[in-house]
Amino acid sequence: MWALANRLLLSRKLAAVQASGEEALGIVALGEAAKVARIEPDVRAARAGFVKVLHTLHYADPEKTAEPLRALLAGEGTLVQPIQDAHQILLAGAKPQVIEALELVRMIDSPTPPAVAAFRIRNSTPTAVTALLERVTKAIEQVGRFKPEGVALAEPASGTILVVAPEPELLWWKEQIERFDQVQPAVTRNYIPRRFSIRETAKLIQEVVRGPVEGAAGWRLVEDELTGTLVVTATSAQHEEVERLLARLESSEPDARIALRAFPIRHRDVDEFLGLLESLLKGVPLPAATNNEEGAAGLNPTARDALPAPPSMIGGRPVPEASDLSLSKDSGTNRILAVGAPRLLDELGRLIHELDVQHPQVLVETLIVTLSDSETRDLALELAKIGTQDGALWRLASLFGAGVPDATDGLLPPAGGSGLEGVILDPGSFAGVLRALETVNRGRTLHIPKVLVNNNQTAHLDSLLQQPFA
Missing domain, CATH: 3.30.1370.120 (Ribosomal Protein S8; Chain: A, domain 1)
Structure with missing residues (x-):
């Protein structure tokens, strides 16, 4: 009722x-x-x-x-x-x-869990788009009655943005992300790392700023070792990340790490090379170089401060200084031992690579010919006479080595030797030998000595003839 x-x-x-x-x-x-x-x-x-x-x-x-x-x-x-x-x-x-x-x-009014969605960024960077979304959502809250409940999280490693929001709100987030993910013009800028080596810094920038390769369209990084400069072509947002990363590196304590490295010297003497390095690092005048050293290393004998001073803001690469490095040698293995900061050790390694070059060598091969021309004539006469007188047997003979036959046996000796030979024999009374020889000698001796010498160096060539004799 x-x-x-x-x-x-x-x-x-x-x-x-x-x-x-x-x-x-x-x-x-x-x-x-x-x-x-x-x-x-x-x-x-x-x-x-x-x-x-x-x-x-x-x-x-x-x-x-x-x-x-x-x-x-x-x-x-x-x-x-x-x-x-x-x-x-x-x-x-x-x-x-x-x-x-x-x-x-x-x-x-039920505890419904929010939805999670990932949106890939194809043209800009997740960090830049997320920062822009945060500014836009705050402006929407101040101007209108709509307040987005979701949150956008940047994932630079995967090139995506994670959105945590109620299911009906995901469509709005997707539209905003696509609106802000526009193609940005690529700009080329130069950066000069000072705290760490150019190679280590470039590797870190590639991993942190560029992200995956498939999401890095238009990105390019070149290591200019001639000037110690990193040439980066990227969007403005990526350049901001590079600047923040370099600022963090520069704010760290300089050369806090100390390392030990051994550099093999392959083409020069380690004692001479160590003295050259110490002279370069200390900036003292170099000694007068030989022609070979000038050609191999390209050094100016009168140069001071062969290495440039530490870099300024406009260019140049950091170089080792004698106070920052400790150098020693190992003569047994022909190595240079260096203790210092990794950045300086990298620069020292590049310097050693430029100086430790193979010397050009020349093979000198000569042909020495010795000619001889001689003519000799030999004439020998041997006589022998046998007789008796007053019952005494006497003998008269010449002794020049021609070999006179025995006049008592009545036998002619066999012919031998060379040249002309004549024998007269009166058995028991007289014997004579005539020998005549003319010798003509035309000879040639050949020598081919060789010597290997560094280019622009003086070489000494000796030829020795050994003649055995009894």
């Missing part, structure tokens, strides 16, 4: 309400009911036909929750008032409609 009475009152634009601080119910105009009715602690236990309730929201936004409730509480005298700061919503209307509205609020 009471429910029927309340419906009858509502049809006449009247409502039964319970005012604040009163026990009895009163009948008021429907348009004034929301102002007069008290806030009910328990709507279901309320006696009035028109009730008002204040509900606290735990998860849902009051403004967004009020939109569907206004469609439900749309009659005259009803009230749907979101209280944004207190995260509450105030409802007023016929008791059955308010109870139905509270059921809808409980369904909306």
